[in-house]
Amino acid sequence: xxxxxxxxxxxxxxxxxxxxxxxxxxxxxxxxxxxxxxxxxxxxxxxxxxxxxxxxxxxxxxxxxxxxxxxxxxxxxxxxxxxxxxxxxxxxxxxxxxxxxxxxxxx
Amino acid sequence: xxxxxxxxxxxxxxxxxxxxxxxxxxxxxxxxxxxxxxxxxxxxxxxxxxxxxxxxxxxxxxxxxxxxxxxxxxxxxxxxxxxxxxxxxxxxxxxxxxxxxxxxxxxxxxxxxxx
Numbered sequence: 001x002x003x004x005x006x007x008x009x010x011x012x013x014x015x016x017x018x019x020x021x022x023x024x025x026x027x028x029x030x031x032x033x034x035x036x037x038x039x040x041x042x043x044x045x046x047x048x049x050x051x052x053x054x055x056x057x058x059x060x061x062x063x064x065x066x067x068x069x070x071x072x073x074x075x076x077x078x079x080x081x082x083x084x085x086x087x088x089x090x091x092x093x094x095x096x097x098x099x100x101x102x103x104x105x106x107x
Numbered sequence: 108x109x110x111x112x113x114x115x116x117x118x119x120x121x122x123x124x125x126x127x128x129x130x131x132x133x134x135x136x137x138x139x140x141x142x143x144x145x146x147x148x149x150x151x152x153x154x155x156x157x158x159x160x161x162x163x164x165x166x167x168x169x170x171x172x173x174x175x176x177x178x179x180x181x182x183x184x185x186x187x188x189x190x191x192x193x194x195x196x197x198x199x200x201x202x203x204x205x206x207x208x209x210x211x212x213x214x215x216x217x218x219x220x221x222x
Binding site for chain 1: 144153154155156158159167169170171203208209210212213214215
């Protein structure tokens with residue numbers, strides 16, 4: 001299985017800050033990498049797939065980059081509604097695997 | 108737009124079989140363009156991909172669960188199903204049905220394994 005490692009596991013930032021989350025794959029996944037946002041009690045929501053393509057309706061303050069084994073999710077100008085847990089997932093091999101998640105909290 | 112909804116018992120006894128159904132609305136499940144997956148999330152934990160099924164009935168299961176999992180699809184009802192045998196407390200989780208390509212996702216259903 002491809003192992004996905006996210007860092008940090010949690011981050012606390014103020015409204016307006018820039019937040020960066022990294023995801024590393026144990027082997028190359030090309031650009032077949034998805035980012036999800038999960039708010040408490042809700043299903044994950046797709047933000048970016050593949051690696052740098054913003055899904056329709058997702059605010060432009062979210063952006064993704066990377067290819068191969070190293071990827072980044074950036075939230076520019078953090079907003080209160082961005083408080084959530086973010087997951088990366090590789091979509092190049094089965095079984096699909098997820099990162100452990102990054103909890104973003106607002107100070 | 109396409110919506111998915113899980114249904115099934117919220118409580119299952121240890122050693123029994125967990126059975127869930129996902130009903131797809133707003134679109135046909137009989138398409139080669141997508142596969143249909145189950146994903147679970149243990150309480151306060153991360154996400155675990157269980158497997159997928161195509162409308163043809165072709166399946167792939169996570170090797171970690173392969174010995175206990177089976178999936179089926181009923182195109183006439185626009186539904187697909189998950190069976191997980193010989194459950195233990197470690198199978199307690201929120202179970203999601205998901206269309207490939209990142210979604211949509213069902214709202215999730217909590218299944219608790221307990222006597």
